[in-house]
Amino acid sequence: MQKLTKSATGKGPAENFAGEVWFDQIYRGEEPSRARVNAVHFAPGAHTAWHTHTMGQTLHVTEGVGLVGTREGQVIVMRPGDTVHTPPGEWHWHGATAECFMTHLAIWDGTGDPDVPETTWGEHVTDADYHRAQP
Secondary structure (H helix, E strand, C coil), X not given: CCCXXXXXXXXXXXXXXXXXXXXXXXXXXXXCCCEEEEEEEECCXXXXXXXXXXXXXXXXXXXECEEEEECCCCEEEECCCCEEEECCCCCEEEEECCCCCEEEEEEEECCCCCCCXXXXXXXXXXXXXXXXXXX
């Protein structure tokens, strides 16, 4: 058994996030494990840009109220204890509602291939799309 060393809290980069976002890397497996787990903390109104995960992604909300949106216009409201899975290759965004903080665990698998990205980032979500998603 081994105790894992926690990395320092990082700020979500502006090219991938709108608003104030912070993350803590909880776990990054080493081969043969490819598991990844981050705790991601969103200030009210903060959210990701459009993105997709090669192996899919699971989000589990620990506090606050959040949203997950798809290119097809589906929006899921997430509350503490809720878990949402986005399948491999699905373009989506997620973050806090305009009025609440939100923290979720982001869980995904690495690809095992350094030439295949785990996450592909796209453009920022428009203000109109974000505001239309509010509960």
